[in-house]
Amino acid sequence: MFQELAPHDPHDKCGHHYAICLDLKNQRFEVLDSMRSEADADLTTHAEYFINNLKETWNHHYENSKVQIRHFPIEYVATTKQGNRHDCGFHTLEYLTKWEGRRVPVVTAAMVVELRKIYTWNWLMNEDFNTRSNAREFIEEAVKKAAKKYK
Secondary structure (H helix, E strand, O other), X not given: OEEEOOOXXXXXXXXXXXXXXXXXXXXXXXXXXXXXXXXXXXXXXXXXXXXXXXXXXXXXXXXXXOOOOOOOOEEEXXXXXXXXXXXXXXXXXXXXXXXXXXXXXXOOHHHHHHHHHHHHHHHHOOHHHHOOOOHHHHHHHHHHHHHHHOO
């Protein structure tokens, strides 16, 4: 999920990533957020809005299915909180990669540094990306922006 943090400000497009998982085995929705908990009204309002729409859509398209999700509760899973306001995407990717409904993946600052390297390498070595005519210019511009941001 992506939630804009300032939805009424047309100039501020910053936001926050978190994960919502549909656990059919345990019959529940699970919300994993690296910055917030169930006590955060912005999180619960956003997650519940999406989940309620998903339940309605499921009921519309799968009304004759053996599996019905309208009664599934929402569990806000306790996670290790990130130490800044910009690494939520890495936490969410790790949740989506490793979450099995039991042990919450622990994401440390050192892991985020390594994940940045891995994802950047994968991105740069992607054949589809590299066949674009402006790939080199795009990378050069991204590097300049990152250098300014982290000075």
